[in-house]
Amino acid sequence: MTDxxxxxxxxxxxxxxxxxxxxxxxxxxxxxxTGAPEEVCGVLAGQRGGDDRHETEPDRVTATVAVDNxxxxxxxxxxxxxxxxxxxxxxxxxxxxxxxGFYHSHPEGPPTPSAVDREAATWTGYIxxxxxxxxxxxxxxxxxxxxxxxxxxxx
Numbered sequence: 001m002t003d004x005x006x007x008x009x010x011x012x013x014x015x016x017x018x019x020x021x022x023x024x025x026x027x028x029x030x031x032x033x034t035g036a037p038e039e040v041c042g043v044l045a046g047q048r049g050g051d052d053r054h055e056t057e058p059d060r061v062t063a064t065v066a067v068d069n070x071x072x073x074x075x076x077x078x079x080x081x082x083x084x085x086x087x088x089x090x091x092x093x094x095x096x097x098x099x100x101g102f103y104h105s106h107p108e109g110p111p112t113p114s115a116v117d118r119e120a121a122t123w124t125g126y127i128x129x130x131x132x133x134x135x136x137x138x139x140x141x142x143x144x145x146x147x148x149x150x151x152x153x154x155x
Contacts, residue, residue: 018100018127018138018149019060021046025136025153027064032105032131038074041104042066043085044127045092048100058152059100059127065092069104077116078104101127101138111137113146121146 024044031040046062065088071079080102089099102123106114111132113121121128124143129136129151139146 016149017058018151019058020151020153021062022153022155024061024064028103028131028136031066032107035105036107039069039078039105039107041069041078041080043088044100044103044129045097046100048098061100101129103129105131111135113139
């Protein structure tokens with residue numbers, strides 16, 4: 001089996017960070033807890049840092065938009081409802097924010113991308129944030145693999 005995640009100890013040279021507002025972090029945890037044992041999902045809103053990740057400000061998540069999980073079985077996978085996702089993206093952009101990425105939960109496991117997550121990832125360059133039982137973690141999808149991103153929660 002190939003490892004499609006560059007682990008932090010093997011990826012420390014990037015030093016990439018994601019700034020997560022504490023209110024958004026609280027919403028993510030609450031939504032994951034409420035939705036368990038099924039996976040929940042949605043869109044991350046805020047400001048993207050730019051295309052050159054080494055010389056720009058980090059992405060910042062200031063809000064989340066919940067989207068129904070239409071995958072079955074929803075306990076072990078997620079799929080954002082397409083119409084609701086489009087509406088969420090349009091609303092985020094109409095409010096002057098950027099789509100920073102997407103989130104989903106792993107109610108029965110750690111916040112690391114699964115094989116199913118890797119197969120479903122399509123937004124190259126965007127953040128995929130996973131809320132696990134006891135922690136959350138963020139990754140940037142390169143089109144080939146997930147690169148870990150350090151999450152800094154701020155008030």
